[in-house]
Structure formats: structure tokens, C-alpha cells
Amino acid sequence: MTRTIRWGILSTANIANRRVAPALKATRNGEVAAVASREIDKAQQFATDHGIPKAYGSYGELLTDPEIDAIYIPLPNSEHARWGNLCAEAGKAVLCEKPLARDATEAQMLVSTFAEKQLLLVEGFMYRFHPQTVKVREMLKSGAVGEITALSSAFSFSIRSETNVRLNPILAGGALMDVGCYCINVMRLMTGEEPETARALAHFGASNVDERLAATVQFPSGAIGHFDCGLRGYRTHTYEIRGTEGRILVERGFTMEPGDEHIIRWWHGDDYEEVRTPMANHFTLMAEDFADALLTGRQPRYPATDAVHNMRAIDMVREAAVNHPME
Numbered sequence: 340m341t342r343t344i345r346w347g348i349l350s351t352a353n354i355a356n357r358r359v360a361p362a363l364k365a366t367r368n369g370e371v372a373a374v375a376s377r378e379i380d381k382a383q384q385f386a387t388d389h390g391i392p393k394a395y396g397s398y399g400e401l402l403t404d405p406e407i408d409a410i411y412i413p414l415p416n417s418e419h420a421r422w423g424n425l426c427a428e429a430g431k432a433v434l435c436e437k438p439l440a441r442d443a444t445e446a447q448m449l450v451s452t453f454a455e456k457q458l459l460l461v462e463g464f465m466y467r468f469h470p471q472t473v474k475v476r477e478m479l480k481s482g483a484v485g486e487i488t489a490l491s492s493a494f495s496f497s498i499r500s501e502t503n504v505r506l507n508p509i510l511a512g513g514a515l516m517d518v519g520c521y522c523i524n525v526m527r528l529m530t531g532e533e534p535e536t537a538r539a540l541a542h543f544g545a546s547n548v549d550e551r552l553a554a555t556v557q558f559p560s561g562a563i564g565h566f567d568c569g570l571r572g573y574r575t576h577t578y579e580i581r582g583t584e585g586r587i588l589v590e591r592g593f594t595m596e597p598g599d600e601h602i603i604r605w606w607h608g609d610d611y612e613e614v615r616t617p618m619a620n621h622f623t624l625m626a627e628d629f630a631d632a633l634l635t636g637r638q639p640r641y642p643a644t645d646a647v648h649n650m651r652a653i654d655m656v657r658e659a660a661v662n663h664p665m666e
């Protein structure tokens with residue numbers, strides 16, 4: 340039995356170029372066998388840059404390549420489910436960028452299709468695989484903050500180009516879909532609960548997407564989470580968990596670089612501790628978990644159904660924000 344899987348990359352997306360292609364190449368159980376673009380020149384350049392043997396000038400050619408085991412989808416958000424479905428039809432396992440679909444209904448349909456075909460589907464929230472995230476979860480499980488009462492998170496950055504896919508409503512752009520989805524995800528991950536209610540405010544720019552959004556959500560336990568996200572703000576990606584006995588602050592919680600050292604700040608009683616975790620490439624760890632699941636038939640660390648729950652929470656916040664725009 341082969342001990343490695345052969346990846347195909349569906350598009351020459353920025354994230355694939357900067358982060359994921361090198362991370363896939365660095366896995367112990369995978370190789371990048373092909374890349375496809377809508378333009379053959381772009382595919383060939385990407386293949387040359389990353390030492391990938393095959394380049395295709397259409398996505399369809401990649402899907403019908405019998406030598407490809409799994410496809411990584413870094414398309415604009417509106418295209419995730421559409422191309423995910425086509426991958427399923429072609430019998431390919433899929434690692435899809437976040438968020439999995441445009442809404443929970445579309446995400447559920449995609450997840451059901453993959454389940455029916457017994458194909459592996461994983462949503463690419465890579466930060467969950469980082470040792471820092473794993474450690475925070477362990478700390479919470481062992482009572483580091485007592486009972487969680489409140490969580491907060493923020494994720495924003497400043498977009499450089501007005502033609503960026505994130506500013507296009509047709510491509511399912513917007514701050515909530517692009518980065519707010521992490522804030523929701525981490526609060527769900529750390530509480531182990533699904534939010535029941537949401538209140539939100541959003542600023543819709545000339546682009547007609549939510550360029551800035553703030554929301555409060557409530558969990559069944561009574562814990563309250565709040566977050567803000569934005570496409571035109573100073574680079575921030577942080578979360579904090581407060582409880583009856585302590586407080587944990589993660590300064591850089593989502594887009595950790597492989598060479599960065601990370602510190603979990605922990606206050607409890609009258610004490611303050613700094614917990615350090617190993618450096619890691621979370622994209623590589625995520626892809627290795629995916630490939631292990633594919634090779635052995637075991638479940639991936641995070642099931643695809645989690646993406647449907649995340650999407651439901653996004654829908655709830657979006658609906659609340661649309662009802663309460665700031666202008």
C-alpha cells in the first residue's frame with residue numbers, strides 16, 4: 340500500500356502560492372503532483388515555482404487525472420461547494436479552504452454528498468492543528484480558567500487591492516466570511532458548544548460587502564462570546580478566554596508563521612504564567628492529518644460536519660448584521 344498521497348491544487352491562488360503548496364510539499368505523507376488554473380500560463384509558472392510535475396490549463400483536467408488522490412481547493416468562497424461537488428463526482432477527496440460554502444444549507448449538501456460517496460472532506464481551518472491551539476484546549480480541559488464565562492476574538496487586516504476577491508459580494512466576500520469565520524470557529528472550539536443567539540453590527544463599504552463587523556453570541560452554558568473582524572484595519576488575530584478562575588490570552592491565534600515563537604498568557608489566582616509551545620507549520624500538520632485519514636481510513640481530527648455548524652453560526656451572525664447595519 341502506498342504511504343503517500345498525491346495532491347492536486349485547484350487554482351494558483353495566493354494562499355496556495357505563499358503557504359499551502361510549500362506546506363504540502365513538506366508533509367511526510369504527501370506529494371504535490373499537479374496544479375490547475377483557468378490559464379495554462381499561470382499553471383505552468385506555479386508548477387515551475389514549486390517544482391510540481393504537471394500543470395493543467397483547466398480545472399476539469401485536474402479532476403479527471405487518475406493519478407490524483409486528493410484536491411486542495413483555494414478558490415473564492417462562492418466556488419468552494421460548486422467545485423467540491425465536482426471533485427466528489429470525480430471521486431476525489433477534498434481539503435477545502437474556509438469557509439466551506441456560502442451558507443449552512445450549501446455546506447450541509449456538500450458534506451452529505453461526500454458522506455454518501457464515502458469520500459474524505461475537510462475544511463481548512465489550519466490554526467486548529469497548531470501546538471499553541473492544542474495546548475490552549477488542553478489547559479481549558481484541565482480547568483485552567485475554571486468555568487468559561489466570556490470569550491473574545493478579533494481578526495482584521497488591511498486589504499491591498501480593490502479588486503481582491505474579498506471585496507466582491509458575488510464571490511461571497513466580506514469580513515465575516517473571510518476572517519470572522521475564525522473568531523466564530525475558535526469560540527466554538529474552546530467552549531465545545533454551538534452559539535444559540537447572535538447580535539451584530541456591520542459596516543458595508545462601497546464594495547457592498549461587510550468590511551467591518553462586530554458581533555456578540557451566546558452559548559447554551561451561558562458563556563458569552565464577542566468578536567470583531569475587518570478588511571481595512573491593523574493586522575490583528577487574537578483571542579481570549581475568561582472564566583471563573585482565570586484568563587488565557589493568545590496574542591497571535593490564527594495565522595502563525597512556522598518560525599514564530601508563541602506565548603500563551605495565563606492568569607490564575609494571583610499568578611501569571613507564560614506557556615510556550617513548539618514552532619510548527621500548521622498547514623503541514625493539517626495536511627498530514629488529512630493524508631493519514633485518507634491512507635488508513637480513520638476519521639480526520641475535525642469532521643466535515645463541524646464546518647456545517649460553523650456555517651450555521653456565520654449565517655446567524657450575518658442575519659443579525661444585515662438587520663442592524665451601521666449605515
Ligand SMILES: NC(=O)c1ccc[n+]([C@@H]2O[C@H](COP(=O)([O-])OP(=O)(O)OC[C@H]3O[C@@H](n4cnc5c(N)ncnc54)[C@H](OP(=O)(O)O)[C@@H]3O)[C@@H](O)[C@H]2O)c1
Nearest residue numbers: 350351352353354355376377413414415416436437438504
Ligand atoms: N487558511 C488560510 O490561512 C487562508 C488564507 C488566505 C485565504 N484563504 C482562503 O483561500 C481562498 C482563496 O483566497 P486567496 O486570497 O488565495 O484568493 P486569490 O489569490 O484571489 O485566489 C483565488 C483563485 O481562484 C481562482 N478563481 C476561480 N474563479 C475565480 C473568480 N471568479 N475570481 C477570482 N479568482 C477565481 C483563481 O485561480 P486561477 O486564475 O489560477 O484559476 C484565483 O487565483 C479563500 O476561500 C480564502 O478564504 C485561506
